[in-house]
Amino acid sequence: MNKTSIKDSIAFKNREGNEKIFKYIFLSAALISVISVIAIIVFVFGKGIRPFFGDDAYSFTNFITGLRWAPSDNEFGIFYMIAGSLLSTLGAIVLGVPVGLLTAVYIAELAPKKIEAILRPAIELLAGIPSVIFGVFGLGIIVPIIKDISPQQSGQSMLAVILVLTMMILPTIISLSLSSIRAIPKSYKDASYGLGASKIQTIFKCILPAAKSGILAAVVLGIGRAIGETTAVMMVAGNNSGGIPLSIWDKTRPLTSNVAMEMGYASGQHQELLFSTGVVLFIFIMVINYVLIKITSKVGSEGEKR
Amino acid sequence: MTSNRSSRKIKDNIAKILIYIATSITILTLLVILGFVFYRGLPGINREFLTRMWDDKTTIVTVEKDINNLENKSLNYVPSLGIYIDLQDGNVVITGVEKKSPALNALNKKGEIYRIKKSDIIERVKKIDLREATSLDEAITAIEGEDTSLDLKIRRPGGGILPMVISTLLIIVITLVVALPIGVGAAIYLNEYARPGKVLRVIRFAIQNLAGIPSIIYGLFGMLFFVQFLKMQYSVLAGSLTLSIMLLPTIISTTEETLKEVPNSYRQGSYGLGATKIQTITRVILPSALPGILVAIILSIGRIVGESAALIWTAGTVAQVPRALFGSGAAAATLTTKMFWEIQEASNIDTATSIAVVLIVLVVLLNLFSKLITNKFLKRTGTGK
Numbered sequence: 001m002n003k004t005s006i007k008d009s010i011a012f013k014n015r016e017g018n019e020k021i022f023k024y025i026f027l028s029a030a031l032i033s034v035i036s037v038i039a040i041i042v043f044v045f046g047k048g049i050r051p052f053f054g055d056d057a058y059s060f061t062n063f064i065t066g067l068r069w070a071p072s073d074n075e076f077g078i079f080y081m082i083a084g085s086l087l088s089t090l091g092a093i094v095l096g097v098p099v100g101l102l103t104a105v106y107i108a109e110l111a112p113k114k115i116e117a118i119l120r121p122a123i124e125l126l127a128g129i130p131s132v133i134f135g136v137f138g139l140g141i142i143v144p145i146i147k148d149i150s151p152q153q154s155g156q157s158m159l160a161v162i163l164v165l166t167m168m169i170l171p172t173i174i175s176l177s178l179s180s181i182r183a184i185p186k187s188y189k190d191a192s193y194g195l196g197a198s199k200i201q202t203i204f205k206c207i208l209p210a211a212k213s214g215i216l217a218a219v220v221l222g223i224g225r226a227i228g229e230t231t232a233v234m235m236v237a238g239n240n241s242g243g244i245p246l247s248i249w250d251k252t253r254p255l256t257s258n259v260a261m262e263m264g265y266a267s268g269q270h271q272e273l274l275f276s277t278g279v280v281l282f283i284f285i286m287v288i289n290y291v292l293i294k295i296t297s298k299v300g301s302e303g304e305k306r
Numbered sequence: 307m308t309s310n311r312s313s314r315k316i317k318d319n320i321a322k323i324l325i326y327i328a329t330s331i332t333i334l335t336l337l338v339i340l341g342f343v344f345y346r347g348l349p350g351i352n353r354e355f356l357t358r359m360w361d362d363k364t365t366i367v368t369v370e371k372d373i374n375n376l377e378n379k380s381l382n383y384v385p386s387l388g389i390y391i392d393l394q395d396g397n398v399v400i401t402g403v404e405k406k407s408p409a410l411n412a413l414n415k416k417g418e419i420y421r422i423k424k425s426d427i428i429e430r431v432k433k434i435d436l437r438e439a440t441s442l443d444e445a446i447t448a449i450e451g452e453d454t455s456l457d458l459k460i461r462r463p464g465g466g467i468l469p470m471v472i473s474t475l476l477i478i479v480i481t482l483v484v485a486l487p488i489g490v491g492a493a494i495y496l497n498e499y500a501r502p503g504k505v506l507r508v509i510r511f512a513i514q515n516l517a518g519i520p521s522i523i524y525g526l527f528g529m530l531f532f533v534q535f536l537k538m539q540y541s542v543l544a545g546s547l548t549l550s551i552m553l554l555p556t557i558i559s560t561t562e563e564t565l566k567e568v569p570n571s572y573r574q575g576s577y578g579l580g581a582t583k584i585q586t587i588t589r590v591i592l593p594s595a596l597p598g599i600l601v602a603i604i605l606s607i608g609r610i611v612g613e614s615a616a617l618i619w620t621a622g623t624v625a626q627v628p629r630a631l632f633g634s635g636a637a638a639a640t641l642t643t644k645m646f647w648e649i650q651e652a653s654n655i656d657t658a659t660s661i662a663v664v665l666i667v668l669v670v671l672l673n674l675f676s677k678l679i680t681n682k683f684l685k686r687t688g689t690g691k
Binding site (some may be wrong): 012018019022025026027028030031032033034036037039040043044047097098099100101102103105106107110113119122123124125128129130131132133134135136137139140141167170174198199200201203204224225227229230231234235254256259260263264267275278281282285286288289292293296 | 614
């Protein structure tokens, strides 16, 4: 008996045991994701809800409805930040979705092959640019321009945040809409042409409605990106210490920005309240995730029906 | 009928114009960003920026003089040390070191060799301060004294991004070493073992959730769990472990996509030859899924290179080559976190954009690389089918 066959026979004896062991190794690798999600929730929520309990508890109502964040006065209100986050995200979606969607339409339906070959890598590059670079671009170009045209003193404003976020969510919107447009069966288009519709009519009356769940998923993902974006946003937001932004020229302080601004030096209850801000952000994200999962599972089942 | 046609034409044209405008906005966005970054950042890029340490480093060294060197001292040559010097902005700068120069064997206070290099600055010779030197002669006379060994205070100028490059690479390696086996293992479980049911639903739900969590939340978690709870302090390990969790969804879904592409006939063929499931996975399925795993690696590297919020409070923002993986001295800024810090704390847009140039070049290279792999892979399966 040579070496390999001995090895083989041992392997044969251990076969079933080995197979089971490997199955559990792979299973535990998969379970690490579950454990991580649980750990993240437990740790972040655990730290974030602490300031609202105990003897020196900070009033949760004051926290969630407050319009001023002034650690030195022991005042920690985040309502104006929630408003800032939501309004900036809304702005970015209003600007970014039409631009992104129409760009996707161009690439999918109108662009000649050669132009498509340039556009797709360009959009991949845009997607790969680190967020800090969007921030420095915002600070170096967008903020000075806004400062020139703004009725207010500062160029750092909600408009700057909206523009930076719009640029950042563009690649997400484009690539997801593109793949959902591409997934529409050719028969839809043929039928539309057969009824005498023009190319543009086919796009807007037939293809886009058929791709709507995929496009909706792109929008929701874009919302998630925009609301969770941190470093780029905090560079251009102005991060005021109070007041709901009433116009696009006003400074704003999104939730993410609040966490990132003071985490470096905060301590005690102040630091815990930064985690509370993170928890509020986290709850928004969870809702968005839930909606997204619902939509994508619907897209998936629709795909199977076809 | 004709009016209907013409109104349709007008509508079509308006829609077309809107589509062109939207596409131009997208492309302009990219071009303006690239233009800005290169315009502001390129002037700051040179060899020193890429190869030097960030901070100046001052070292006191002892050099044994080479008294046998009989070459004449000239205006800028110091024979006993075998070095050339020059006066630049009031500093005595070493402009060249000979091959046999004793300066290459200088010893620091701990008795270790500290090679004196070109562009080091001599600040002090024995007790003579050269920072206020007005002529080279002053320096040469100070060095060419009678003693056989000299104490020199050497300043190695910083201003470079080398420590961040090293830290970034280190974090990439650690993160991949941790995340890749877990991610690929999870993908194998999901594609090769899992049966539809509760466990699978929970795992999928968890992965989808991980994918949606913004990096700042990962940063908060990493700070609480790795930095504080596991007492790693701000360190490359804490940063890498945080990123490992963050990258799991990317690695799992990319790998799973390619595992799905592996034709079932491969599996059946392998089983038919008497291979076990694990043999089939390691010898048949994983090798054919390799290009997809490579793409997952490249995507991960891209994310790591660009990440800021998840690293600032886990790996810290110190511009140094980490001296340990965790604990004290292990904090390290990556290129991106340093760039962030330069803007936030130092308002130094020029240095920040110079780092941005390096980052964009990296991103372009990574994109090209991933394209190359997918094209090659597509060709292979294209002929295979």
